[in-house]
Amino acid sequence: DADVTQTPRNRITKTGKRIMLECSQTKGHDRMYWYRQDPGLGLRLIYYSFDVKDINKGEISDGYSVSRQAQAKFSLSLESAIPNQTALYFCATLGQGGELFFGEGSRLTVL
Amino acid sequence: TQLLEQSPQFLSIQEGENLTVYCNSSSVFSSLQWYRQEPGEGPVLLVTVVTGGEVKKLKRLTFQFGDARKDSSLHITAAQPGDTGLYLCAGPTPGTYKYIFGTGTRLKVLA
Numbered sequence: 001d002a003d004v005t006q007t008p009r010n011r012i013t014k015t016g017k018r019i020m021l022e023c024s025q026t027k028g029h030d031r032m033y034w035y036r037q038d039p040g041l042g043l044r045l046i047y048y049s050f051d052v053k054d055i056n057k058g059e060i061s062d063g064y065s066v067s068r069q070a071q072a073k074f075s076l077s078l079e080s081a082i083p084n085q086t087a088l089y090f091c092a093t094l095g096q097g098g099e100l101f102f103g104e105g106s107r108l109t110v111l
Numbered sequence: 112t113q114l115l116e117q118s119p120q121f122l123s124i125q126e127g128e129n130l131t132v133y134c135n136s137s138s139v140f141s142s143l144q145w146y147r148q149e150p151g152e153g154p155v156l157l158v159t160v161v162t163g164g165e166v167k168k169l170k171r172l173t174f175q176f177g178d179a180r181k182d183s184s185l186h187i188t189a190a191q192p193g194d195t196g197l198y199l200c201a202g203p204t205p206g207t208y209k210y211i212f213g214t215g216t217r218l219k220v221l222a
Contacts, residue, residue, distance in 0.1 A: 004153075031208055042117070042199055042215040043154070050208065058209065090153050098142060100201070100210060102153025 003027045006091050006103035014111050019078040021106045023091030029101070031094035032074040034058075034066060036087045037105075043090065049074055081110040114138055115200055115213035123219045124190055132185045132216045134200030141203060143183045145174055148197040190220045
């Protein structure tokens with residue numbers, strides 16, 4: 001089983017709908033991250049969390065919110081999805097040595 | 112503002128050729144990392160460089176951290192089709208655990 005698991009892997013939704021992407025990890029890491037990937041733009045940081053009481057905005061947090069329900073779970077929500085939020089979303093954890101461990105990604109399409 | 116700029120954005124070369132990918136910033140980083148991403152997967156760490164002027168080798172890949180710790184390069188010798196992928200540099204924003212990524216270099220090695 002993957003150490004960092006994202007659900008759903010693929011989702012198609014309509015403009016205005018609320019969407020939640022979930023991430024769970026079995027690596028025991030405190031620090032977790034949500035990134036967005038668009039073609040030609042690398043990965044951009046949406047939110048990151050150091051523990052359940054510590055949530056920080058990244059480079060592109062507008063239109064997104066997050067919840068750190070437990071050390072192992074970090075969810076990303078789009079309260080009212082819009083087409084330009086169509087992208088590939090990645091969750092990651094940060095290991096002790098500074099390595100980021102990524103999930104397999106969640107592909108979101110907003111029509 | 113993208114703190115890490117990569118060049119070139121795209122690179123298509125013949126098998127056996129050499130290539131260099133660059134990652135540049137106007138900010139000093141405590142460390143820089145290189146990741147490789149294949150389609151449908153999350154990025155995977157190749158190397159971390161932490162000391163100015165450091166050179167690390169991973170088989171045919173050579174990584175260098177600039178003396179001023181503002182830039183890094185990835186050199187591939189005798190590229191092979193298996194090297195095809197998206198190469199990303201990344202690092203913690205100075206003084207934080209906010210990991211940001213470069214714009215990415217998409218490499219295609221033709222047999």
